[in-house]
Amino acid sequence: MSVTQQQVLEALAGVKSPRGVALTNANVLSPIAVSDGKVFFSINVDAAEARAWETVRAQAESVVRAIPGVASAMIALTAERKAGAPQPATRRQAPGQAPSHSPGHSPSHSHGVAPVAAHRPPPNPGGSPMARQSDIPGVAAVIAVASGKGGVGKSTTALNLALGLRDLGLRVGLLDADIYGPSVPRLTGIREKPELNDERKMIPIQRFGLAVMSIGFLVEEDTAMIWRGPMVMSAITQMLRDVAWGTLDVLVVDMPPGTGDAQLTLAQNVPLKGAVIVSTPQDLSLIDARRGLAMFTKVNVPVLGIVENMSYFQCPHCGTRSDIFGHGGARHEAERLGVPFLGEIPLHMAIRATSDSGNPVVASEPDGPHAAIYRAIGAKVRDQLKGATAAA
Numbered sequence: 001m002s003v004t005q006q007q008v009l010e011a012l013a014g015v016k017s018p019r020g021v022a023l024t025n026a027n028v029l030s031p032i033a034v035s036d037g038k039v040f041f042s043i044n045v046d047a048a049e050a051r052a053w054e055t056v057r058a059q060a061e062s063v064v065r066a067i068p069g070v071a072s073a074m075i076a077l078t079a080e081r082k083a084g085a086p087q088p089a090t091r092r093q094a095p096g097q098a099p100s101h102s103p104g105h106s107p108s109h110s111h112g113v114a115p116v117a118a119h120r121p122p123p124n125p126g127g128s129p130m131a132r133q134s135d136i137p138g139v140a141a142v143i144a145v146a147s148g149k150g151g152v153g154k155s156t157t158a159l160n161l162a163l164g165l166r167d168l169g170l171r172v173g174l175l176d177a178d179i180y181g182p183s184v185p186r187l188t189g190i191r192e193k194p195e196l197n198d199e200r201k202m203i204p205i206q207r208f209g210l211a212v213m214s215i216g217f218l219v220e221e222d223t224a225m226i227w228r229g230p231m232v233m234s235a236i237t238q239m240l241r242d243v244a245w246g247t248l249d250v251l252v253v254d255m256p257p258g259t260g261d262a263q264l265t266l267a268q269n270v271p272l273k274g275a276v277i278v279s280t281p282q283d284l285s286l287i288d289a290r291r292g293l294a295m296f297t298k299v300n301v302p303v304l305g306i307v308e309n310m311s312y313f314q315c316p317h318c319g320t321r322s323d324i325f326g327h328g329g330a331r332h333e334a335e336r337l338g339v340p341f342l343g344e345i346p347l348h349m350a351i352r353a354t355s356d357s358g359n360p361v362v363a364s365e366p367d368g369p370h371a372a373i374y375r376a377i378g379a380k381v382r383d384q385l386k387g388a389t390a391a392a
């Protein structure tokens with residue numbers, strides 16, 4: 001029996017909204033997508049009201065799940081930015097990404113996310129990341145790619161690092177946990193929505209030999225999203241545990257930028273075996289990188305190392321290298337902090353163009369110099385992981 005939108009709307013009409021009217025009359029529902037018994041939609045409310053809507057979202061999910069024939073329901077609570085309101089600091093210009101653009105720095109902590117201080121993450125019973133790692137059956141290691149601030153090339157690095165690890169013969173997955181601005185759909189060119197298996201788990205999309213999952217597959221990429229703290233965890237937890245990852249050696253998680261409460265909660269709750277910090281050579285970014293390091297140390301997640309992205313400028317015409325940002329900062333910082341230095345990635349048009357066209361450089365130019373750099377970083381990460389396992 002196939003489920004219809006009408007059935008979903010009828011079920012939702014029985015849910016009362018905080019505005020006193022039925023949910024279906026509150027003017028907050030996105031179009032409802034129903035396919036093969038899977039129901040996806042979002043409830044879009046004003047950021048200030050979001051807390052009051054959390055229970056409504058949960059109720060909506062349970063009434064939809066109760067409809068005969070519904071295999072799963074994924075209902076997101078999103079807070080849409082009002083026209084004219086300041087842009088949440090999620091999509092940023094990469095520093096110096098093209099000569100005609102001025103470097104864009106925006107401190108990560110200015111993120112347009114409501115404070116989540118009231119939301120205390122559940123305690124981590126095992127205390128150590130090793131105790132947490134077996135949480136996802138079949139996945140041997142979950143690693144985070146993180147940065148202190150946005151726009152440093154974290155997503156680009158996460159995807160190309162995942163491909164580098166794939167090239168070393170590992171089975172690799174990529175989870176885009178940047179629920180504020182998922183960019184993996186764009187970076188991979190994936191447009192389809194995940195299917196469900198018999199156990200009602202979402203099947204990750206296979207692309208470039210990677211198992212890929214992103215919240216962006218479920219909601220539109222350009223919907224401005226401001227998630228409430230508890231929603232952040234439930235969305236990420238669902239993507240980690242309600243996804244049929246299969247057997248993976250490494251699951252690479254592209255973290256949201258910043259080191260705020262939401263990120264800390266995430267770092268604490270995701271069963272991470274280690275973290276890779278991406279930084280640009282600028283001082284500002286290094287200060288942020290230090291903050292990123294401190295965040296992982298706080299939650300007992302080993303830092304596998306630092307990657308310096310946009311490390312030096314490589315002229316696409318003559319190949320000449322210029323250290324326009326005074327490169328080498330991240331290497332020194334890593335040495336100073338006693339953290340492994342994983343490698344330097346140049347600022348290069350090919351990396352930007354391939355990323356932005358959904359054809360990451362390691363996949364599209366496997367024999368080129370950039371792919372070799374990402375593979376070398378991948379090899380160091382793999383060795384760090386081996387070391388972490390041996391030490392456990």
Ligand SMILES: Nc1ncnc2c1ncn2[C@@H]1O[C@H](COP(=O)(O)OP(=O)(O)OP(=O)(O)O)[C@@H](O)[C@H]1O
Binds near residue numbers: 149
């Ligand atoms: N090494 C590089 N050379 C050239 N361009 C790069 C490089 N790394 C990243 N970029 C470009 O910089 C921009 C930002 O990169 P990316 O989206 O990976 O950053 P991010 O840290 O994930 O950002 P956000 O904080 O918004 O999630 C993209 O346009 C990307 O193509």
Ligand SMILES: [Mg+2]
Binds near residue numbers: 154156178
């Ligand atoms: Mg990103």
